[in-house]
Amino acid sequence: MDYLYYPGCSLSTSGKAYDVSGRAVARLLAVNLVELDDWNCCGTTPYFSAQGLGAFSIAARNLAIAEKQGDGKMDLVTMCNSCYMTLSKTNHYFAEDERMRKDIGAVLGAAGRSYGGGVKVRHLLDVLTNDVGLEAVKAKVTRELNGLKVAAYYGCQMSRPGAEFDDPEYPMTMDRLLSVLGADPVEFPMKAKCCGGMLMTTSQDVALKMVRDVLSDAMENGAECIATACPLCQINLEAYQGDINSKFGTNFMMPVVYFTQLAGMAMGLTRREIDLGRELVPNTVSFFRDYVAA
């Protein structure tokens, strides 16, 4: 199965482990990810806060390249929730609305690009569960996750507002995938609540409370670790646990990893192949030692 792959800016820096583990798991499952040529920033939240049509248009440049590179036959896959939301929303608005189509088309035209609306935007989680399928994933599991109590954290932008492959209020796709890997996903009502996103930079007190609420819910439901599907969620959930502990008198030391890293563990990949070890919660590697080869 061939797909075009849009990594997004975070996956080459702070979220590198997501890129490495996602590509490795995809390869094992015969999902061929071909990187989108010369992709640009999707136009995520802060860009849309400063630009309107300009933001839709830079998002659409990626879609235009994808249509050309994949000959209109390849889906565009991303792993970052925010890239997914931005590209998918642009694609929907482009398809739904004639004026939008005309406006974006004109801006793209200024750069010698054009887009005909022939690309589908997908999240890797969607591809693994719906195209590859849980049966095929299960067949690749060589080391079951042994009832690992995991809280599947979707964050907000993956399942809203298009909600193409899961429920916006209580998504289950990742839970089902983790079950197939041998993990035991816990009930987790905060699973689709926001991590605070960029508010962690601009209004930290507000964002710390949001993350505290997510971590508390995971812990109260017995989770030993959290699985995420977004680089911003990952860093917000793990990097500020110390600040939250001092501010709220809590005692969090909760490993937060990407769902692709857990999938890699279950499929027998090495620690290096899933890029485990870049985490900021100090006990992360030792916690997973039983599951990953050296």
Add this chain to the structure above:
Amino acid sequence: MATQVGARDMGRLSDVFLEEISRMPGGDKIMACQQCGTCSGSCPTAYAMDYTPRQIIGWLRAGELEKVLNSNTMWMCASCYSCTVRCPAGIKVTDAMYELKRLAIKYGFTPRGVTGNTLATVFQKNVDKYGRSPEMELLARYYLSTNPFGMLKMAGLGLKLFRNKRISLAPEKIRGRDEIQKMLQYVREKGEW
């Protein structure tokens, strides 16, 4: 560039808001708001906003856009889209928040304590220059222009990320930077939103 807006022009600005929000599919549904408050009840940051999302739509309809643009509300929006998926009238509340942010930046409304506008502006400039967002440069420029001491506070985290090879010092650049320039120039020349 930010333009100062006198009281007389606020009515016109309301028109700009409605015109631009209507450019998005379903954007004009904002006039169908019945003030039920589902948006405010769904919003994880409403408690920290000067006006809740429901109140914002109320002020818009009352022609009091200035109150809204001078508030911190849209800058407390994390874009989680909870309001948007739940609104029984199908109003795209998150898109409205984006539009308010853009108007506030464009017309120079800078409510006290708000720095989301700086982050957005720095982010945009970086992307326009490189085609991608350099995380390191974004945070450095943001802290320099809002709170240089905040940078010291963040240094610990920065160091940990650096040690774990999660920060790249040199920004990535795309080949098609001129394409981005041409697109944005077109948007500017046409006076587009």
